[in-house]
Amino acid sequence: MKSLAREGESEEGATARGAASASAVPGTGPGLVVMDKTLRPAADSARIPSTPSPIALHDRSITPRHHGPHPAPNVHLHHTERTAGRNPPDSTERRTAVADTDETGERADKRSGPGGGILMGRPFGVPVYVSPSWFLVAALITWVFGDQLDRVLPDLGPARYLVSLFFAVAFYASVLVHELAHTVAALRFKLPVRRIQLQFFGGVSEIEKESETPGREFVLAFVGPLLSLLLAGAFYLGMELVDPASVPGVLLAGLMISNLLVAAFNLLPGLPLDGGRMLRAVIWGITGKPMTGTVAAAWVGRALAVTVLIGLPMITHTGILGAGTDDIGGMNTVMDALLAAILAAIIWTGAGNSLRMARLREHLPELRARTLTRRAVPVENATPLSEALRRANAHGARAIVVVDGHGDPLSIVRESAIASVPEHRRPWVAVSTLAQELGDGMKISAELSGEELLDHLRATPATEYLVLEPSGEIYGVLSTLDVEKAFVKAMARPQS
DSSP states (O other): OOOHHHHHHHHHHHHHHHHHHHTTOOOOSTBOOOOOGGGOSSOOTTOOTTSOOSTTOOOOOOOOEEEOOOOOTTSOOOOOOBBOOOOOOOOOEEEEESOOOSBOOSOHHHHTSGGGOEEEEOGGGOOEEEOTHHHHHHHHHHHHHHHHHHHHOGGGGGGHHHHHHHHHHHHHHHHHHHHHHHHHHHHHTTOOEEEEEEETTEEEEEESSOOSSHHHHHHHHHHHHHHHHHHHHHHHHHHTTSOTTSHHHHHHHHHHHHHHHHHHHHTSSSTTSHHHHHHHHHHHHHHSOHHHHHHHHHHHHHHHHHHHHHHHHHHHHTTTTSOOGGGOOHHHHHHHHHHHHHHHHHHHHHHHHHHHHHHHHHHGGGOBHHHHOBOEEEEETTOBHHHHHHHHHHTTOOEEEEEOTTSOEEEEEOHHHHHHSOGGGGGGSBGGGGEEEOOTTOEEETTOBHHHHHHHHHHSOOSEEEEEOTTSOEEEEEEHHHHHHHHHHHHHSOOO
16 A cells, blocks of 8 residues: 555646646536536546536436427427427436437536526526527527518518517427426426526526436426427417417417427437436336437437438428428528538437446445544644654555544644645644634544435535545545546446
């Protein structure tokens, strides 16, 4: 066993060399977790870039869901909705938009804070943010729908763009209703919801836990498309009360078609869409294995991605969606192909993210505070660092805890601080000058494991934690670096 001093120097030396680049390592695609910089005090140079940090994990029960923005009467219905599921799968981030993915791939601290966009309100206590990208898609909808209005209601003139802007806002309001359906269901099942975000491709409900049973998973996924279908029905009934050739009639028709597309797209049976989560729940219920359901639904999702990539341009080019082939020009063909590629990429990435998140959760039980904790030696405040290191090495300990005269823990000597003190100065440096005071949350039970352990580490970021026996006795010190190494090692093993 290496001595504490040498081990501290080697690990921290690697940390110093890699800190700048490690903090910038991007997370995996949508719905998948990235390294949470605040919880990574020491970068591991051997870290697998595509492996999500266990500490940054959202359970994603987070299932992202997206609703596709634009459909309108007599318009090429190129946009549909996708719903992913964060999230954590998998993720349970639920997105409603043209596509729904599991996780956003953003850093956890940015996803949950003001960086998510403009705060619009807190229905049911859940913050709703509008991403700046929404303004871009609102402008696009206003332009496209405005051109359609010019054909249907030519007398409107420039006012058609004001009507189109109202349509864009009303459509995203229906997307919000879809997301609120997921949110309300999650809250009823005691699943915490971090936030709802309206963005370029629709909406995302970031649910932080996964459903405990396949039945709840099915309900949680189904309520979003169900609400979209109910909204489509309500808009259809409204059309019966107004003149179809009037502004209200055209708006109601557009909103009816849009919500039908949102529901239909999200019901496709492949992750990360709502339909994929429903398929996953059914297979989970039959086999009793959530991982089996995730694998099947994810591969169906990948098949859907290929189908969208090839099929959508072919469908629109043949005029099946209502436009004559004479109206389909070169620019329309390019736009159709671009849209298909974007949707296919979102679905493919979300399906892959769902698989990785499922595998991640499968290995969570292997993370136990007791087995990952470093043995620690207690010393008093005035003890020289050299003496503390001697005692630690004599007892085979890899951590130092500062205690008072009664043996009660006061602080932890930071590993990085030890490495920063030259060996010739260690006899003259007291351990108290290198110690970090034990704040709230820095004491954890040796019995913590899996997701419960990670939840605690995320809630109170630190480099080291004091681990205590249930009786209150000092068990040792847990380093976040050790947790991440154990997680990467577990993830590297063949899937069970």
